[in-house]
Amino acid sequence: MKTSDLSNLLRxxxxxxxxxxxxxxxxxxxxxLWKPLVDELSRNRLGSVLGFRQGSGEPPRPRLMMVAHQxxxxxxxxxxxEGFLRLTEIGGVDHRILPGQLVQIHGKRTLPAVVVQPPPxxxxxxxxxxxxxLNYLWADTGLEEKEVRRWVQIGAPVSFARNFLELGSDLxxxxxxxxxxxxxxxxLCLQELQGRKHAxxxxxxxxxxxxxxxxxxxxxxFQIRPDLAVVIDVTHGSGPGSxxxxxxxxxxxxxxxxxxxxxxxLYETFKELAEKxxxxxxxxxxxxxxxxxxxxxxxxxxxxxxxxxxxxxxxxHTPVEIVSKKDVQRTARLLAEFATTxxxxxxxxxxxxxxxxx
Amino acid sequence: xxxLLKTLVEISAPSGYESQVRNQIQEWIRPLVDEMRVDxxxxxxxxxxxxxxxRIMLVAxxxxxxxxxxxxxxxxxxxxxxxxxxxxxxxxxxxVRFLNGVQGVIGVEKNxxxxxxxxxxxxxxxxxxxxxxxxxxxxxxxxxxxxxxxDLGKRVVAKAMDDRVGVAVLIETLRRLEKSAFEIYxxxxxxxxxxxxxxxxxxxxxxxxxxxxxxxxATGDTPKGHRMEVQLGKGPAxxxxxxxxLADPRLIQWMVQTAEKAKIPYQREILEFGGTDxxxxxxxxxxxxxxxxxxxxxxxxxxxxxxxxxxVENAVKLLGRLLQTPSPLExxx
Numbered sequence: 001m002k003t004s005d006l007s008n009l010l011r012x013x014x015x016x017x018x019x020x021x022x023x024x025x026x027x028x029x030x031x032x033l034w035k036p037l038v039d040e041l042s043r044n045r046l047g048s049v050l051g052f053r054q055g056s057g058e059p060p061r062p063r064l065m066m067v068a069h070q071x072x073x074x075x076x077x078x079x080x081x082e083g084f085l086r087l088t089e090i091g092g093v094d095h096r097i098l099p100g101q102l103v104q105i106h107g108k109r110t111l112p113a114v115v116v117q118p119p120p121x122x123x124x125x126x127x128x129x130x131x132x133x134l135n136y137l138w139a140d141t142g143l144e145e146k147e148v149r150r151w152v153q154i155g156a157p158v159s160f161a162r163n164f165l166e167l168g169s170d171l172x173x174x175x176x177x178x179x180x181x182x183x184x185x186x187x188l189c190l191q192e193l194q195g196r197k198h199a200x201x202x203x204x205x206x207x208x209x210x211x212x213x214x215x216x217x218x219x220x221x222f223q224i225r226p227d228l229a230v231v232i233d234v235t236h237g238s239g240p241g242s243x244x245x246x247x248x249x250x251x252x253x254x255x256x257x258x259x260x261x262x263x264x265x266l267y268e269t270f271k272e273l274a275e276k277x278x279x280x281x282x283x284x285x286x287x288x289x290x291x292x293x294x295x296x297x298x299x300x301x302x303x304x305x306x307x308x309x310x311x312x313x314x315x316x317h318t319p320v321e322i323v324s325k326k327d328v329q330r331t332a333r334l335l336a337e338f339a340t341t342x343x344x345x346x347x348x349x350x351x352x353x354x355x356x357x358x
Numbered sequence: 359x360x361x362l363l364k365t366l367v368e369i370s371a372p373s374g375y376e377s378q379v380r381n382q383i384q385e386w387i388r389p390l391v392d393e394m395r396v397d398x399x400x401x402x403x404x405x406x407x408x409x410x411x412x413r414i415m416l417v418a419x420x421x422x423x424x425x426x427x428x429x430x431x432x433x434x435x436x437x438x439x440x441x442x443x444x445x446x447x448x449x450x451x452x453x454v455r456f457l458n459g460v461q462g463v464i465g466v467e468k469n470x471x472x473x474x475x476x477x478x479x480x481x482x483x484x485x486x487x488x489x490x491x492x493x494x495x496x497x498x499x500x501x502x503x504x505x506x507x508x509d510l511g512k513r514v515v516a517k518a519m520d521d522r523v524g525v526a527v528l529i530e531t532l533r534r535l536e537k538s539a540f541e542i543y544x545x546x547x548x549x550x551x552x553x554x555x556x557x558x559x560x561x562x563x564x565x566x567x568x569x570x571x572x573x574x575x576a577t578g579d580t581p582k583g584h585r586m587e588v589q590l591g592k593g594p595a596x597x598x599x600x601x602x603x604l605a606d607p608r609l610i611q612w613m614v615q616t617a618e619k620a621k622i623p624y625q626r627e628i629l630e631f632g633g634t635d636x637x638x639x640x641x642x643x644x645x646x647x648x649x650x651x652x653x654x655x656x657x658x659x660x661x662x663x664x665x666x667x668x669x670v671e672n673a674v675k676l677l678g679r680l681l682q683t684p685s686p687l688e689x690x691x
Contacts, residue, residue, distance in 0.1 A: 021604030046606075046645035076599065078628040079587045086585070088630055090604070135585055154587055154626040155598030155610070212604055213637070219645030 001188065003169070006325050009033075009187065010164075010172050013180040017106065017159035019090045020071040020212045023047050030070060030183065030206040037190040038204065044223060048216040049206040051190065057199035057344040064342060065203045065226035065304075066335055067217045068183045068233065069210030069293055072176035073317055075115075075139075075158035077105065083145035084138040085113070087158060091211030094317045096131040101319060102161035103139060107152035112161070113141040160319035170251050170324050177321040179210070181311050181328050182232035188332030189339070196336070199344045200227075210293050217293030221300040227347050228266065228305045230338070232331060233292040235284055235310035237322065248312040251324035253280025254331050257308030261290040261298055265350035266307040273337055279330045284310060305350065309334070359530055359670060360514065366522035370457055370502045372424025372441045373552045376400055378457075379420045383525065383546055390532050391544070401560045402546040406538065412685070414540040415566035415646075416531075416677070417557050417635045418524030418573065419550030422517065423659055424502040425454060427483070427495055434487030436462070436495055440478060442551030447475050448660045454501040460485055460494045461504060503661035512667055513590070519663035521550065523653050523670060524572035530674045531681070539684045550635055554602075557635035561642035568609065568647045568685055569639035572673065574663070575600075575629050575652035586629070590654050591666040593623030594673035597650035602633020603640055609649035612686050613676070620679045622672050627652050647687055651677060 001009075012033070018026025030049045035041055038051035049070070055061045073091030080086070085105065099117040104110055116139075117132045127136055139158060141148055160175040167173050174180075186204055193202065203224050208216030210233075221229060235255050238247040248255055256270050267283075274281045289295045290308045298306045311331055314322040343349075371379040380402050388394060391404040402420070423442035430436045452464045462485035466476050483501070487493035508515035516522075528544050535542075543564045547556035550573075561569065575595050578586030588595050596613045597605045617624040629652075640648035651673055656664040 021599075022607065044645060045647060046640070048645075076628065078630070079585070088599075088628055090599075154628060209604065213602075213641060215641045215645065219641060219643070223644035 001329070003325055006329065007166055007172060010181065010184050013184050014164055014174040014176050015162055017074065017104070017157065018070055018072050019074040019157045019159055020209045021090070022106070022157045023071050023208055026070045027206065033187050034190060034204065037194065044220060046216055046219055047208040048220045050220060050224070051204040053193060053202040055199050055201040056197045061199070061201045062227040062344065062347055063201045063203060063224060064339060065205055065221060065224055065229040066186055066189065067205040067207050067220065067229060067231055067293055068186045069179045069216060070183055070206040071209055071211055073211050074160065075103065077152055077154055077156040077158060079154065080148060080152065083143060083148045084140055085152065087134060087137055087139055089134060090157065092317055095134045097318050098134065098137055099132065103158050104161055105139065105141060105152055105156055105158050107156040109151045111141045111143070111151060113139040116140050163319070167322065170326055171322050172325060173320050173322045175319040175321065177323050178234045178313055178316055181234060181313065181323045182331070185232055185311065185328045185331035185335065188329065189335040192332060192336035193339060196340050198340045198342065200339065200342045202339050207293055214293050214296040218296040218300050221297050221304055225301060226304060229297055230307045230309060230335065231292050231294040231297065232309050232335070234313035234316065234323070236316060237312035237314035239314045248282055248284070250312050250314060250322065251326050253282065254327055254334070255282050255284035255310040255312065257286045257290055257310065258283050259286030259290065260288060261286055261294045261306060262308055263305035263350070264352060264354040266305055270307060270309070270334065270338065273341070274334055277333065277337060279334055359526060360509065360667060362529060363514065363523060363526045364507045366525055367507055367516035367518045370455055371420055371422055372500050372502050373421040373549045374441070375457060375500050376420040376548045380546065383420070383529065386529055387532055397560065397563060399556050399559050400548040401556045403560060403564065404544040406532070406535065406542040406544065408538050408541040411539060411541045412567040413543060413564065415543045415545055415561060415564045415569040415639060416528055417545040417547050417560065417569065417571050417639070418528045419521045419547045419556065419635055420525060421548055421551050422502055422520065423551050424500050427497055427499045429497065430490050430493050430495065432490050434489050434493035435482040435484055436493065437482055438478065441500060443659050445659055446478050449478065449481055452661055453504040454483060455504040456495055456499050456501045462486070505661045513664055514667060515662045515664045517661045517663065519655055519665055520574045520658055523574060523655070523665050527572050527653070527670060527673050527677065531677045534674070534678055535681065538681045540681060542681065547635055554633065554635050554638040557638035558642070561639040561646065565643060566639065566646055568687060569636060570648070571634040571636035571639070571650045572677070573634040573650060573652060574655035574658055575627050576658050577654045577656050580656055588625050588627050588654050590656055590664065591668055592625050592654070594669055594676055595625040595627035595652040595654055597627045597629070597652055600629040600633050601631050602637035603648070605636065605649040606647040608686050609647055612683070613649060613651070613680065616679050616683050617676055620675065622676050622679070624676065625654070
């Protein structure tokens with residue numbers, strides 16, 4: 001795919017707000033992108049989108065589930081006072097960057113607004129220094145109280161104003177690249193699978209509410225009962241002052257998760273595949289939790305061997321998240337290669353053995 | 359309904375020890391349901407059959423927060439831990455009652471900084487014993503707060519209003535139930551206060567098409583209290599979100615429209631902490647649309663929780679209406 005096409009796809013996927021629980025807009029975009037790429041497409045009860053591609057192996061075929069969450073973080077109207085809107089969060093938002101942000105209030109009408117903070121002398125002493133906590137911030141629509149109450153109800157989702165930027169030749173910047181960048185990689189993977197054979201049945205899942213409950217991937221997995229699952233999400237990219245043992249440079253490859261959440265044999269398989277394909281990667285240690293859909297997905301039903309692949313992203317949970325297009329493409333290639341090289345008896349050959357191969 | 363509520367809140371039933379309240383509920387509702395059973399964890403499941411109708415699970419939790427004894431010293435003082443979200447600020451000077459009827463008071467070690475709230479570790483229960491030998495309680499015994507039911511007219515106060523008021527709403531709904539658009543599973547759940555465990559297995563077992571929890575929510579109408587829009591006496595609250603879940607927007611709309619059509623007052627609720635059994639329903643199996651009708655309640659998890667009887671009555675009305683109103687979801691099984 002040309003890099004300009006990739007930018008367009010990323011722009012398309014970051015345009016719908018699709019905050020957790022309010023995901024119809026992004027689900028529809030995914031449905032329209034995946035429709036030509038899968039044999040069957042459905043949306044389940046909680047709102048995850050499931051794309052199914054039939055494998056070429058003899059039935060009963062094992063099932064591979066590849067999942068990236070579609071929901072985005074944002075804010076929600078929690079109160080109205082004198083026409084100004086109190087805010088709470090959907091998912092975790094980095095409060096420090098909120099004052100001055102342009103947002104959209106998704107009430108009965110979509111209204112533009114700005115997030116503002118009171119001047120310091122109006123704040124209690126403990127909130128006068130440093131960043132102002134969310135419970136002192138307001139959204140200002142510029143409308144009179146009566147108008148505000150007409151269009152905005154308590155519980156209205158509030159998204160960051162869309163502002164897709166290309167930075168240099170490889171980086172893009174936008175709200176909700178967590179996790180639309182991974183959704184983009186999964187879409188590219190489905191494109192790559194066109195005309196390629198895979199023995200396994202492949203389920204692509206665009207999961208709901210990861211930022212709130214990790215609920216979409218787990219409930220989808222209960223429905224699909226995959227033999228294995230691959231979770232694609234973002235991880236902390238290196239930025240100014242970020243510690244090198246907790247962040248990964250952008251454009252220099254992806255991370256492969258390692259820890260209690262990740263099946264060691266899957267890690268090994270992906271590692272070997274990445275080396276064979278000359279895709280740069282780093283091991284990302286996830287000793288207890290991965291912080292992704294995998295944490296809940298792994299223990300669904302009888303248990304699901306799970307892998308976590310991450311795309312480095314700078315300024316997570318802010319409206320200016322940045323990723324590298326190269327890393328997105330690498331993720332897609334690796335996923336497609338994994339799906340097409342999975343042998344029909346792969347499950348018979350793996351068991352949980354964490355001893356590193358010599 | 360006040361009498362019903364009074365009887366319910368005066369029963370001692372901390373998480374994991376719900377049998378007394380369960381026995382009482384069973385006795386009341388036996389003639390009203392088609393089927394009733396107690397599952398492996400102690401949830402009470404009562405079915406109101408309706409052929410070819412979607413299955414709805416309604417849940418209120420039976421358990422209340424409490425205390426568990428971890429150590430009895432030579433002088434007969436008992437150390438304890440909390441069972442559920444007991445807050446130290448409500449403990450010192452409080453009275454407790456053990457399941458075997460023994461009563462005691464909560465004392466605290468000498469506290470050098472008297473303005474600080476001591477942690478539970480610095481507290482103990484004194485049952486009037488003078489040695490370990492004559493202390494009538496043992497490690498593992500559980501207790502609940504002891505507070506008489508207080509009738510303030512329109513408003514009432516008691517311990518365990520969370521969530522016996524939800525239990526009362528379900529029982530009253532069942533008593534008034536005529537026809538229904540649903541096959542209804544009335545679930546009286548256990549162990550909500552220690553991580554929605556009862557509802558988790560009940561939802562798995564019932565496999566509902568949709569679910570509603572009936573539970574309390576906090577209010578923002580007390581001096582310098584929570585920053586929150588919900589007020590006592592302004593109607594039952596329809597949950598938009600809490601810390602455990604985002605309620606299903608389709609169910610929110612269904613509840614809002616039903617309330618408006620029936621002219622039942624309601625409030626839109628955003629609770630920035632806490633959670634309910636509805637989370638367990640939502641995440642059950644391959645996912646279940648779930649929502650919550652909340653009873654506004656001041657001083658949640660204090661030994662004196664206050665609700666407004668009009669809100670309780672309106673919650674019963676709203677739930678009754680909802681059960682006659684087909685939900686907006688496509689619910690083929």
